[in-house]
Amino acid sequence: MASLLLLALCSLSVCAVPHVEEMRSQERLFLSSLGLSARPRPAGSRQARRHVPSALWRMFRRSENIQAQDSDPCTVAEYGVRGNIIRYVQDQGRLVSGWSSSCQACLEKQLFFNMSVLQPVELLSLAQLEVKFHWKPLRPAELLQGPQAISVSLYKVIRATLRGANPQANRRLLLSQSVQLQPEPTSITMDLTSLAESWRKPGRNYGLVMELLPLGADPKELVSFYPGNSLPTLTLPLVQASLVAVSLNPHQCRSRQRRSAVHLPVTPSNVCKARRLYIDFKDVGWQDWIIAPQGYMANYCHGECPFPLSESLNGTNHAILQTLVHSLDPHGTPQPCCVPIRLSPISMLYYDNNDNVVLRHYQDMVVDECGCR
DSSP, X not given: OHHHHHHHHHHTTSSOOOOXXXXXXXXXXXXXXXXXXXXXXXXXXXXXXOOOOHHHHHHHHHHHOGGGTTSOTTEEXXXXXXXSEEEEXXXXXXXXXXXXXXXXXXXXXXXXXXXXXXXXXXXXXXXXXXXXXXXXXXSHHHHHTOOEEEEEEEEEEOSOOOXXXXXXXXXXXXXXXXXXXXXXXXXXXXXXXXXXXXXXXXTXXXXXXXXXXXXXXXXXXXXXXXXXXXXXXXXXXEEEEEEEEEEEOGGGOOSOOOOOOOOOOOSOOSBSEEEOOEEETTTTTOTTTEEEOXXXXXXXXXXXXXXXXXXXXXXXXXXXXXXXXXXXXXXXXXXXXXXXXXXXXXXXEEEOTTOOEEEEEEXXXXXXXXXXX
């Protein structure tokens, strides 16, 4: 927290600008306190990046609702699991050109989710696969024929398949069901927590394979799916897959704290109290990876702890005695310090280095109350 305040104060010319290396060191220190090894640098341009899923926006807005702050910030109520980090991990697999080698009438889609984006300290609470099918018929006549149906088979890949070997020997069926295609997106979900946990081990992630088979189609219509045919007679849907990974960083989850509306006074005073400080992420150059919020009211503690300490200064017994000794020996004993005694959390939406959208809850980010210690 102190590191971010230093960066913000220096950017606002409240203090002298330190050496560039010192600034970078302070930035690394603060990012480390956020559970980040380095400042995220998303690969794509802002226009080309993945849009924020609506579910993440809803969770972010819920966390910003003051009335909802009595809930445990280390529990994701939407999924009913412990966690303070929610990632939408992008699918890095590819659509195989032509037909599946194991099913001559199927179209094959590989799915791959990079689980190394989770840090070793994180405990994986949930990994839920979400697959959306976007069906846009090429001809109006297809809409008049009613909803199309496809068979969806999902396999986990146990090991890499050597050239010429039967790929089915290295696959295990996870799911098989039919999906009715509508003009509106259709989706299926599946819990893959145990499998995703195994993917975190080096050399164990071979991904998934999805096979799509049109149901009730005339075999003559399927011929047009072979490589070299540009326009298919039967339209298959666009497939978008993502893995919702909920994890818990235990080092960033401590005792539960309530957050309340804090209206700080603006009257000048030398007595210890919370002062207003708005942190604008644009001022510290982080607007390229932080999606929301654009900034937040961080506040800070400043002022003296004079003798005698009044009840409003929230002094401990030690601080009261220290002010008494300071009044007798001002040169040998310093005054107590004005420090935060009550802090509250904030939530942040941001892009990581792989352009995954991450929602993360951070405790102890807003100074609500100060005291003498």
